[in-house]
Amino acid sequence: MLAVIALGGNALLKRGEPLTAENQRANVKRAVTAIAEVVSAGHRVVVCHGNGPQVGLLALQSAAYKSEEAYPLDVLGAETEGMIGYLIEQELENALPDGPRVATLLTQVEVDPADPAFDNPTKPVGPVYEKGEAEWLAATRGWVIAPDGDKYRRVVASPLPKHIPDVSIIKLLLDQGVIVICAGGGGIPVVRRADGSLTGVEAVIDKDRAAELLARNLGADALVMLTDVDAVYQNWGEPGQKAIGEISPDEIDAEDFPAGSMRPKIEAACNFALVTGGMAGIGALQDALGILERRAGTVIAGRPE
Numbered sequence: 612m613l614a615v616i617a618l619g620g621n622a623l624l625k626r627g628e629p630l631t632a633e634n635q636r637a638n639v640k641r642a643v644t645a646i647a648e649v650v651s652a653g654h655r656v657v658v659c660h661g662n663g664p665q666v667g668l669l670a671l672q673s674a675a676y677k678s679e680e681a682y683p684l685d686v687l688g689a690e691t692e693g694m695i696g697y698l699i700e701q702e703l704e705n706a707l708p709d710g711p712r713v714a715t716l717l718t719q720v721e722v723d724p725a726d727p728a729f730d731n732p733t734k735p736v737g738p739v740y741e742k743g744e745a746e747w748l749a750a751t752r753g754w755v756i757a758p759d760g761d762k763y764r765r766v767v768a769s770p771l772p773k774h775i776p777d778v779s780i781i782k783l784l785l786d787q788g789v790i791v792i793c794a795g796g797g798g799i800p801v802v803r804r805a806d807g808s809l810t811g812v813e814a815v816i817d818k819d820r821a822a823e824l825l826a827r828n829l830g831a832d833a834l835v836m837l838t839d840v841d842a843v844y845q846n847w848g849e850p851g852q853k854a855i856g857e858i859s860p861d862e863i864d865a866e867d868f869p870a871g872s873m874r875p876k877i878e879a880a881c882n883f884a885l886v887t888g889g890m891a892g893i894g895a896l897q898d899a900l901g902i903l904e905r906r907a908g909t910v911i912a913g914r915p916e
Contacts, residue, residue, distance in 0.1 A: 612832040613785070614649065614903060617822035618642050618660040618896070619838035623695065630668045630738065636698055643702040645837070645899040650710060652900055655785065657829065658699060659822040662691040662796030662815070668737060684767060685799050685811030692717050692795035699792050713790045718777050719809060720798030720816055720824075726770035734769035734815045735759055768814040772798065772821045776809070778828045785829070797821040823879035827886055834883045834891040835902050836876045841895040843873055843909040857910040860884045877911070884913035 623638050624630065650656055669687045682690075696715030703713045732755045740748065745756045745763030757766045775781075775798065784791045797816030801809040819836050826834040842854040845867075855863070860881040868874045873893070880891035894901075894908020901907030 612653075612903065613655045613657070613829065614833040614835055615657045615659065615822050615826040615829065615831045616646060616649065616899060617819055617834070617836045618658065618699075619818070619836065623660060624664045630664055635665075635695075636702075639695070639698040640702050642837075642896055643699060643706050645896050646703065647706040647710075648900045649903060650707060650790065652903075654903065655788075656790050657781065657785070657825065657831070658703075658790065658792045659794045659818055659825065660695050660699065660792070660796070661818045662688065662695060664737065665691040665695060665796075683811060684813045684815055685801065688796050688815060689717055689799045692799065696792045696795055703790060703792075711788050711790050713792065714784055715795075716777060716780060716784070716791060716793040718775065718781075718793045718795070718798045719801045720772045720794060720821055721774040721776060721803060721809070722770035722800050722812065722814065722816065723773055724802040724812065726768075728770040729768045729814070732766045732768050733757070734767050734817065735764040736767055736815055737765050739764050769797075769817050770800065770812075770814050772816050772824045775821075775825055775828060778825070781825075782829065794818075794821045794825050817875050819876045819879040823883045823891075826883055826889075831887075832889050833903055834880065834889070835899060836880065836891070836893045837896045837899055837902075838876070838893070839895070841898060841908065843868070843877065843893050847873075855909045857905060857912060860911055860913065863911065880911040884911050888913040 624635060628634050669690055700713045700715045739759055739762035742763055748754055749756045754765045756763045781791050781793055797818045798821050800812045800814040800816050802812050803809055823834055845853045865874050865877040868877055876893050883891045890910055890912040892902035892908050892910045898907035
């Protein structure tokens, strides 16, 4: 089975945890243990990952320079792809010394320059702040902020991914038995000019939507989105909350879930299952193999196994 595994930002860095290299490596090591279990079970794997905390941190560092010296989000996204990809690649090679080769590919993802998301920033990046500090940062740096639980975070444009120019390269690597780490942070956002050339754009693409597009383009059998909760829950945070096990796309309504949390994952899962007939799973990092085997997490399936 070919599985595209998308590691959520919270799976790589726990909420509120300091953004240190040591913490990120420790979390990557835990994530790789789950991926190695999937590989050892005989599955082929492509790995995607989030970058919200990391790209936000780099944006903060960049803001220390003069405004004309600050790096745009596409360049910062490329930096996070390299940084996180390096950690995942190295830890996978350590965990699977006799296993498949591993390669990280900086991946451009094309978006529509007319996407309405550019006028309505919704993608959280960077650390969480208390309301007063967030409002001060918004006023002094021109940020857009939004609530994140009882805190606030910066939000940026998150256009829909339309095309992955590097899919043919990813397929070449897969044909050689390579574990590919790609489309990190949703990929590097680019738009196509009138002359056909590509250029970067100020945005952060949703990682789960990019992973779903990638999974379809690769003809993957499964899309697995790993986060810091064990399943999708009905009435989350309320008395009587209930975990959803296996369900069809027609039986689950993404509108019932918050836009800033599970909704993008559910929409991506439903689209993958409906278009391909395959299965998409959402759940905890340590349950990766269990989700693939339909005995853990929430499984949204287009057809019975």
